[in-house]
Amino acid sequence: MSKDKNNIIDKIYTPNSIDKLIHEPARLNIMTRLYVVESADFLFMMRQTGLTFGNLSAHMSKLEEAGYIDIIKEFIGKKPHTMLKLTKKGRKAFDEYRKKMKQFFNEL
Amino acid sequence: MIEKIDLKKVEKQTYRFTFTDGLYDMAYGSLLFFTAIAPILREILYPSYIIFMILPASLILVLGKRFITVPRIGIVKFNLNRTKSRNKIGLLIAILFPITVVMVVLTFLGLYNIKVGGYIVPLGGGIFALILLSLIAYIIDYPHFYLYAVSIGLGLPLAALLKPIFGEPLHYIISFGISGTLILIYGIFTLIKFIKKYPIPKEDISDVKG
Numbered sequence: 001m002s003k004d005k006n007n008i009i010d011k012i013y014t015p016n017s018i019d020k021l022i023h024e025p026a027r028l029n030i031m032t033r034l035y036v037v038e039s040a041d042f043l044f045m046m047r048q049t050g051l052t053f054g055n056l057s058a059h060m061s062k063l064e065e066a067g068y069i070d071i072i073k074e075f076i077g078k079k080p081h082t083m084l085k086l087t088k089k090g091r092k093a094f095d096e097y098r099k100k101m102k103q104f105f106n107e108l
Numbered sequence: 109m110i111e112k113i114d115l116k117k118v119e120k121q122t123y124r125f126t127f128t129d130g131l132y133d134m135a136y137g138s139l140l141f142f143t144a145i146a147p148i149l150r151e152i153l154y155p156s157y158i159i160f161m162i163l164p165a166s167l168i169l170v171l172g173k174r175f176i177t178v179p180r181i182g183i184v185k186f187n188l189n190r191t192k193s194r195n196k197i198g199l200l201i202a203i204l205f206p207i208t209v210v211m212v213v214l215t216f217l218g219l220y221n222i223k224v225g226g227y228i229v230p231l232g233g234g235i236f237a238l239i240l241l242s243l244i245a246y247i248i249d250y251p252h253f254y255l256y257a258v259s260i261g262l263g264l265p266l267a268a269l270l271k272p273i274f275g276e277p278l279h280y281i282i283s284f285g286i287s288g289t290l291i292l293i294y295g296i297f298t299l300i301k302f303i304k305k306y307p308i309p310k311e312d313i314s315d316v317k318g
Contacts, residue, residue: 032115036115036119036122037122037184037185037187038185038188040184042182043181043182043183044181044183044184046182047182047306048122053309076183083183083185
């Protein structure tokens with residue numbers, strides 16, 4: 001394969017180049033909901049996504065491991081409270097995901 | 109996954125979700141309701157009747173958010189644009205509140221009646237309230253405020269028109285009581301639906317171990 005052909009192939013987004021961590025429906029839902037706000041707590045995310053406590057917790061752990069979300073501990077009065085926030089890396093990954101998906105479907 | 113993700117729509121949905129508790133409707137409904145019965149309260153509780161007009165609405169919002177909404181749907185912080193909108197309302201209220209106070213004081217002193225006649229003040233007040241609440245509705249992006257704007261914007265001149273026909277306090281009850289009671293009842297029903305739909309979770313999930 002020539003160099004030119006390689007360049008062209010690199011520019012075409014294939015399904016393989018799509019971030020599978022975000023592509024999973026529940027995690028895409030979580031990422032979308034967090035993308036549009038500054039931060040939200042666990043209960044708010046449960047209500048917004050319709051996921052159960054266990055499910056949300058598992059997906060959150062995966063996203064946190066990838067560095068896509070930050071878990072912020074704060075106090076409301078004397079009670080500890082957990083807020084969830086998309087990191088810069090998470091926002092960038094989500095932007096990239098949207099761009100790739102858009103381009104992929106445009107090219108179909 | 110082919111479905112387009114409209115982020116603006118998602119943000120709007122998320123934002124409006126925080127209003128689904130019906131507390132704003134209840135607060136505003138109670139404000140109108142107590143305005144409607146203000147002439148009766150004034151007779152019995154002068155001058156402390158003013159508290160009844162302000163306190164129930166404030167208590168509904170503050171206590172309702174704290175003890176009903178937050179334990180059921182949690183907390184969300186919106187982006188800078190939404191925060192800016194709220195600051196704009198603060199600024200708007202900071203400018204318009206002293207003007208309103210001056211207008212009310214002048215009305216009580218009877219200065220308007222001497223110079224401009226009886227219908228100008230309620231009409232001016234109605235237009236003023238209509239513009240103010242419509243602006244708030246636009247800034248906070250909550251359409252119910254337009255309904256509030258119309259109810260008070262029409263209520264003030266309507267009360268002035270009905271006073272010679274029905275007399276006091278019936279003119280206030282008709283002008284504000286009906287709309288206030290309807291908005292209050294709507295708010296209560298919305299709150300009941302909200303409580304049923306979003307029960308308080310059994311497990312404590314405010315402090316999730318990350």
